[in-house]
C-alpha cells in the first residue's frame with residue numbers, strides 16, 4: 001500500500017483520503033485492493049516455485065466480506081470458515097463451496113449438516129467426539145465427507161521464539177504427546193462416512209520467521225512415519241506476521257515458504273514418505289496491512305505534565321486489539337503534512353478506560369478537533385471483531401484500487417441497531 005502526502009494531503013494509492021472520508025463518513029475502513037491481490041500472488045508464486053501440489057485458503061475470520069471473498073475467488077484462494085455465519089457469508093460470494101474448509105473446536109450439529117449440504121471441501125476435525133457426530137450426520141445424509149485432523153504438535157511459535165513444550169494446554173487440536181492425535185486418526189480411518197485426508201496444525205500468530213514451522217514439520221513427518229500413517233494433505237495453518245509499527249517484522253513470504261517447502265521435501269525424502277499436498281491458511285497477512293481506519297478528532301484533553309488525550313469518533317467498537325492484546329499502532333494526520341513532534345494518547349469514545357487506540361504515540365502538536373487521523377494496518381481483526389457496544393454503528397468499508405473507489409460494506413444505520421428488538 002502506498003500512503004503518502006500529495007500536496008500536503010495524505011493519499012492512498014494516489015486517492016485523497018480526506019475526499020474519500022468526506023464521501024463515506026468516519027470512522028471508515030479503507031482497503032487497498034491491489035495490495036490484497038498482491039499478497040495472494042506472493043503466496044501463490046512462492047508455492048508454485050516449490051513444485052509441490054498446494055492450496056491456499058484465506059482465513060475468513062480476519063475480515064469477512066462478500067466483495068473480499070469475490071477477490072479471493074479471482075485470486076484462486078479457497079476459504080476457511082469456523083461458523084454457520086462465516087459459511088453463509090462465503091456462500092453469498094463467488095467462492096466455490098468445494099474450496100471451503102470448515103474449522104472450529106465446537107461445531108454444532110446444525111453447522112455440520114449445513115457444511116455437508118453446502119459441499120465444503122473438508123472438515124478440520126478438532127476433537128475425538130466430533131468424529132462420531134460428523135460420521136452420523138454424514139450417514140444420515142448418505143454421503144461421505146472429507147476430513148483432516150487438527151493436531152497439537154506441542155510447539156508454540158509466535159512473538160520472539162518458538163517454544164517446544166508447554167503448549168499442550170490448548171483448546172485447539174489433539175495432542176501428539178498425549179496420544180490423542182493418533183487416537184483421532186484411527187477413529188477417522190474407522191469412520192465409514194469419513195474420508196481421512198491428512199493433518200493440520202496452526203502454531204501461532206504473528207510468526208515472523210520459519211523456524212517454528214520447520215521444526216513442527218520435522219516432528220510431524222517423523223511422527224507419521226513412526227505411526228505408519230500416510231496423508232494426502234499437510235495443512236500448516238496461517239499466522240504469518242505483518243507490520244503494525246516500524247518495530248514489527250513482516251513475514252518473509254518468499255524465503256519462508258521456500259524454507260518450509262524444502263524442509264517438507266527433504267523430510268519426505270529422508271523417510272521415503274509420499275509427498276503430501278501442502279496447504280496454507282493466511283488471514284492477517286492477506287488483508288492486515290492493506291487496511292487503514294480513518295477517524296475524525298473530537299475532544300482533545302491536555303493533562304498538565306501527564307498526557308494529552310486525543311479522542312476520536314470510534315474506539316473499541318471498531319478497534320479492539322489495543323484493549324485486547326495491548327497491540328501497538330501508528331497513526332498519521334490526514335489533512336496536512338507536519339512533523340510528528342508530540343507524544344499523545346489516542347482514545348476511543350466508548351465508556352471504558354481501556355478504550356485506547358494507541359498509547360504514547362507521536363502526532364503533530366497542532367492536531368485538534370475536526371482533523372482526520374489514519375490508523376495503519378487495521379485490515380485484519382478489526383472490522384470482523386467490531387461490535388455495537390454503546391450502540392455504536394459499524395463503520396463502512398471502502399476498497400480502492402488503482403482505478404476506482406467502491407463501497408463494499410455500508411455503514412450501519414440506527415434502524416439496524418433495533419432490527420431484532422421486540423417493540
Ligand SMILES: *Cc1c(COP(=O)(O)O)cnc(C)c1O
Nearest residue numbers: 059202205238239281282283284
Ligand atoms: C486464525 C487462524 C488462521 C489465520 O491466522 P492469521 O494470523 O490471520 O494468518 C489460520 N488457521 C487457523 C486454524 C486459525 O485459527
